[in-house]
Amino acid sequence: MSQSPDGTVVVGGTYQVGDWNSKIDVKDREEILKNAFEVMPSLKIAPVIGEWVGQRPGRSEVRLELENVELNGKKIKVVHNYGHGGSGVGLSWGCAETAVGLVKRGIGCLSKI
Structure with a gap:
């Protein structure tokens, strides 16, 4: 929960x-x-206000990192945030905060997390 x-x-x-x-x-x-x-x-x-089904491919560990990749000859930055498996909702708040920090770092707002 x-x-x-x-x-x-x-x-x-x-x-x-x-x-x-x-x-x-x-x-x-x-x-x-x-x-x-x-x-x-x-x-x-408590009332049930919604239900959904999500596909949650699991991994041995969460991938949460900034990566520099090349796409069509152009270098771009990608933030990976996946692999939470059945713990995605519980981990979402902390992982989202970390992902925002990675995005800021990727666009030059922060020198490090």
Whole structure:
């Protein structure tokens, strides 16, 4: 579970290797909510304001870095921020902050992070 700055609580995440289903799965929803209610029973009265399915290819570690690449003969800077697997929502706040720092560094706003 992760609480956003506006007080919304994000509940969920699954780890299903090779599952590329992009539709909401009722069994997954029930399992996610059951587990969340065990941890925080007060969520039982909270309204569900949205659901989504994301494809989260996992890696052995998150890739979060600035890279200089060449594209069509032009040198460009790319910020990589992926590989969070089923922990993407929980890691998103810190990783996004780091990615912003990398972008600023890439465009010359900062000498280092």
